[in-house]
Amino acid sequence: MKSWWRAVVSYPPTWVAAGVLGATVWGMISIFDPPGLLVGVLVGLAALAAATWPLTMSATGTLTKLQFAVPRIEEIDPAELVTLTVELQALDDTQPAEQLEALQQKRESLVKVLTRRLDAGELTYSRYLATAQQVYNAALHNLQEVAVAYESISSIDESYIERRMAELATDDSDDESKARELDTLGQRLELRTSQRRKIARLLAQNESALTALNRTTTALADVPIGKRPEDADSAMEALEELAARASQYAT
Known part of the structure; x- marks a missing residue:
C-alpha cells in the first residue's frame, strides 16, 4: 500500500492541477499587479486549494484506489x-x-x-x-x-x-x-x-x-x-x- 502523499504525487492530474493553479496565480499577479497584501491573499488561497486537493481525491475514492492499487507484475517468458x-x-x-x-x-x-x-x-x-x-x-x-x-x-x-x-x-x-x-x-x-x-x-x-x-x-x-x-x-x-x-x- 502506498502512503497517501505518494499516491497524490504519483497521480498525473495532481501535476496538471498544480500547473493550472500556479499559472493562474502568476497570471493574475502579472496582469493586475496587485498590492502586497492582495498577493499574500492570492498565495494563501492557492495554498488552501492545494491542501484541499488530497481531500477531494479522498472524497471521490480516488485516493483509496491509488493507495491500494496492485502493481502489474509481468509474467516470465x-x-x-x-x-x-x-x-x-x-x-x-x-x-x-x-x-x-x-x-x-x-x-x-x-x-x-x-x-x-x-x-x-x-x-x-x-x-x-x-x-x-x-x-x-x-x-x-x-x-x-x-x-x-x-x-x-x-x-x-x-x-x-x-x-x-x-x-x-x-x-x-x-x-x-x-x-x-x-x-x-x-x-x-x-x-x-x-x-x-x-x-x-x-x-x-x-x-x-x-x-x-x-x-x-x-x-x-x-x-x-x-x-x-x-x-x-x-x-x-x-x-x-x-x-x-x-x-x-x-x-
Whole structure:
C-alpha cells in the first residue's frame, strides 16, 4: 500500500492541477499587479486549494484506489523458463532445479487456494496474487543468477589448482615465476569460492521464498469459504516483506 502523499504525487492530474493553479496565480499577479497584501491573499488561497486537493481525491475514492492499487507484475517468458529449466537440470547441484519445480508447484497451489477462498474481483485477491507473483519472479531471477554463476566457474578446475599449488609449495626454488603462478592460482580459487558463496546466498533466499509461499497458502486454506482472510494476515505480511526485498535479490 502506498502512503497517501505518494499516491497524490504519483497521480498525473495532481501535476496538471498544480500547473493550472500556479499559472493562474502568476497570471493574475502579472496582469493586475496587485498590492502586497492582495498577493499574500492570492498565495494563501492557492495554498488552501492545494491542501484541499488530497481531500477531494479522498472524497471521490480516488485516493483509496491509488493507495491500494496492485502493481502489474509481468509474467516470465515461457521460452526463458524452458531455457532456465534445461540449464538447471544440467548442473551437478540438484538444488536449483528442485527449487524451480517447487516454486512452480507452490505458486500454482497458492493460486488454486486463493481462487477458492476469494472472489477474483476483490482487491485482497489481487493483492495476494500480485505479491506472490512478485516473490515468484524474484526467486526465478535468483535461479537465473545461479545458472550464470555456475557457468562462470565451470572452467575453473579446483582439484587441478589445489594439486598445482601443493606442487609449488614443495618446490624449493624461490623465483618470481613461482610467486606469480601461485598468485594467479589463488585468484582463480578465490573467484570460484566467491561465486559459490553467491550461489549459496541466492539459494537460501529462495528457500525463504518457498517457506513464505507455503505459509501463505496454508493460512489461506484455513480461512472459511466466504470469510475475510484475517487469519492469513500475518503470513501475507511476511510474504509482502519478502516481496519488498525482491529488488535486493542477486545484488
